[in-house]
Every structure is written in C-alpha cells, then in structure tokens.
Amino acid sequence: MNRKLSRAAAVTSSLLLAAALAGCGQEGGSTAAGGGKDKKKDGRPTVCLIMKSLGNEFFQTMQKGAEEHAKKLGTLDLKTSGIQNETDIDGQVAAINRCITDQADALVLAPADSRALVAPLGRAAKAGIKLVNIDVKLDDGALKAAKLDVPFVGPDNAEGSRLSGEVLAKKLGKGGKVVILEGNPGAANAQQRKAGYERAAKDGGLTVVESKTAHWETDEAYTVLSNMLTAHPDIQGVMSSNDSMTLGAVKAIGAAGRKGKVVVASFDNIAAVKPYLKDGQVVSTVDQFAAKQAADGIDVALKAVDGGRSGAWVKTDVKVVTGADAG
Structure with a gap:
C-alpha cells in the first residue's frame, strides 16, 4: 500500500513539474524571436507608432496621417503614442516597454535621441517585434554594437x-x-x-x-x-x-x-x-510630409511582419516652401 502511494505521489509530482515547465516555455516563447506569439483570431498584426512630442504640430499631423492610413488599409491594429516634450526619452522607453508587454508585431519609432533608444529597441527585437525607424535616424554605431538591423524611413x-x-x-x-x-x-x-x-x-x-x-x-x-x-x-x-x-x-x-x-x-x-x-x-x-512618412513607415513594418525586407534607407521627400507657396 505504501509502495502504491509512493508511485502515485511520484506520478503527481512529475505531472506538476511538466506543467510548470510548459508554463515557463510559453512565457519564454513570447519574448523570444517571435515564434511563441499566439496568432490573433482575426489575423491582424498590431503596429505601435511611437512619436515625439504631440504638442508639436508636426507630430499631430503624423499621428493623424498614420491613423487615416491604417483605417484605409483595414489590415492592422495601430496603437499611437507620443511624449510630453521633445527630450522625454524616458517616455519613449516606457512606450517601447508597453509594446513589448502587449506583444505587438511591429514598432515604428521616431526617436527623441539617436543613441539612447537603441537599447530598449534591442529588447523589443528580442521579443520578436519588427522595428522601423522614421524621422530621426538612429545612430549607426549604436545599432551595430547592439547587432540591430533597422530600416530608416525618412528624409535627407x-x-x-x-x-x-x-x-x-x-x-x-x-x-x-x-x-x-x-x-x-x-x-x-x-x-x-x-x-x-x-x-x-x-x-x-x-x-x-x-x-x-x-x-x-x-x-x-x-x-x-x-x-x-x-x-x-x-x-x-x-x-x-x-x-x-x-x-x-x-x-x-x-x-x-x-x-x-x-x-x-x-x-x-x-x-x-x-x-x-x-x-x-x-x-x-x-x-517633409509627416503624414506620408508615417504611412511609409507602417508599410515597411507590415512588409517585415510578412517576412519581407526593405532597403537600409527608404528616402522620403522634402520640398522647400516659401511665401509664394503659403497661399
């Protein structure tokens, strides 16, 4: 009888251990190279757009253009965010961390600082999130040191x-x-x-x-x-x-x-x-066509989610405007 109880306890212990290991594996998969993410029922990828200060009219235009583009496409869930002022690096780090927690598929970033945002982006990449850099070019040296290959969508x-x-x-x-x-x-x-x-x-x-x-x-x-x-x-x-x-x-x-x-x-x-x-x-x-720049960044992100690749620099347009153009 004691021998039977001992065998039953051993089986129960093994089952509990297997369940614990399975739970750890699922959690680890969500922060690995993307393979552990659960597919959404509707198949729509989530794209985070993180901008600089939304007190700046330029980024208000960018946000509006991005939302209109996402609505027109109808194939993604877009989450937009900005920061309190142009130097609020911590605010952008927090936004990147939220994207990781939410298990976003792609992240499009207009960084407040070209070097300071590379490390948190590295964490996002390890979580399987596809990265796109818009507006402000990330530092090439910092990207190389972090072993990140992030396409830049933006102007000269x-x-x-x-x-x-x-x-x-x-x-x-x-x-x-x-x-x-x-x-x-x-x-x-x-x-x-x-x-x-x-x-x-x-x-x-x-x-x-x-x-x-x-x-x-x-x-x-x-x-x-x-x-x-x-x-x-x-x-x-x-x-x-x-x-x-x-x-x-x-x-x-x-x-x-x-x-x-x-x-x-x-x-x-x-x-x-x-x-x-x-x-x-x-x-x-x-x-520098803020709305189109955001739309182009989203398109590059969706392409990456589908397994495609873009050039290192997807150059966007610039146009000089003078009083004669102001209407």
Whole structure:
C-alpha cells in the first residue's frame, strides 16, 4: 500500500513539474524571436507608432496621417503614442516597454535621441517585434554594437536645411550675419540640419556668428534667440531647425523691435508658420510630409511582419516652401 502511494505521489509530482515547465516555455516563447506569439483570431498584426512630442504640430499631423492610413488599409491594429516634450526619452522607453508587454508585431519609432533608444529597441527585437525607424535616424554605431538591423524611413535632413538656408542666403546676400537654432543635440536630424545650414551659409557667403540648441521647443527658442539678439545686435537672419522653434524666434524678434530687420529660414512646414511666410518674417521652411512618412513607415513594418525586407534607407521627400507657396 505504501509502495502504491509512493508511485502515485511520484506520478503527481512529475505531472506538476511538466506543467510548470510548459508554463515557463510559453512565457519564454513570447519574448523570444517571435515564434511563441499566439496568432490573433482575426489575423491582424498590431503596429505601435511611437512619436515625439504631440504638442508639436508636426507630430499631430503624423499621428493623424498614420491613423487615416491604417483605417484605409483595414489590415492592422495601430496603437499611437507620443511624449510630453521633445527630450522625454524616458517616455519613449516606457512606450517601447508597453509594446513589448502587449506583444505587438511591429514598432515604428521616431526617436527623441539617436543613441539612447537603441537599447530598449534591442529588447523589443528580442521579443520578436519588427522595428522601423522614421524621422530621426538612429545612430549607426549604436545599432551595430547592439547587432540591430533597422530600416530608416525618412528624409535627407541635411539637404532639406541646405535648401531652406539657400533661400535665406539669397535674401540677405553675401556678408549677411546669421545665427543657428539647433535641435536636440542627441538627435541625428538636429546635427544634420545644422550641417545643412552651415553648408548654405558657406556657399552663400553668410557669417554664422553663433549656434546654440533650443531643444526643438518654442519657449526655449524665444529665450535663446532673445539673448542672441542682445549679444549680436547686427544679425540679420536666423536658421531655425524646426518650425516650433521658429514660432519662438519670431516672437523674440518682435519683442526686440527687430521685425522686418531679422528674417528666419525654417524646417517642417506646420500650419502655424504660414502667416509668417505670408508676411515675410519667415522666408522659407521645408515640408517633409509627416503624414506620408508615417504611412511609409507602417508599410515597411507590415512588409517585415510578412517576412519581407526593405532597403537600409527608404528616402522620403522634402520640398522647400516659401511665401509664394503659403497661399
């Protein structure tokens, strides 16, 4: 009798151990290379779109365009999110972690920082999530170190800012003095736009008397440019790396009594700058087609989910916009 009880206990113990191991295997599969994910009954993949600050009109346009594109396709579940401000890296890390927890199929990211977001993306890749980089290029060295191959869907930021700066150079003529308002130093597009402006200044014979970051933000740009105008009362132009900073720059120029004497070249073509394009305070901006960029990123993500591959850089369009185009 005792022998029978002993055998029964052993069988029960084995069954419990097998069940525990099976449970661990299922959990591990959900964070492996995608093989352990349960297929949805409707077969629709989930795509996360993580953007920068939704207080920026550019990303509001991107979000709207992405949602319209997803609705038109009707073949995916799209989850969009943004962050509180342009430097809220922790907010993007948290959003990536939510995508991992939700077992998303793909993640499309416009990173706030080109290096800091690579590690959390690595965790997403290990969870079997397909990755697509839009808007701001992730750092190639950081990607290589993390052994990640992430396609970039986005514009040539250096060429766009060069073209915008070229309009300003023609307006001011050789010898004109300008300053540059830079974006977030950790973002590749900030560095690229600064480089494009510097190229335009050199080619057009302009003198860059100061260059400083305002982290893409309107209020900070107002403060930074106000100080520049005080330090350099003879400047004639501002090369602003995005339209949000341009709004602060225009306000600073007005407050300093320099309206009509200092003009701005910009980047992004949000609706809020159109009045300033019309009245000549902003001589140029660059449309990088936020809605289409998001749609293209989603298409690349869906292709990856289906097992396809895209090129390392899927280049999107840029177009210079001037007062003549502002309607």
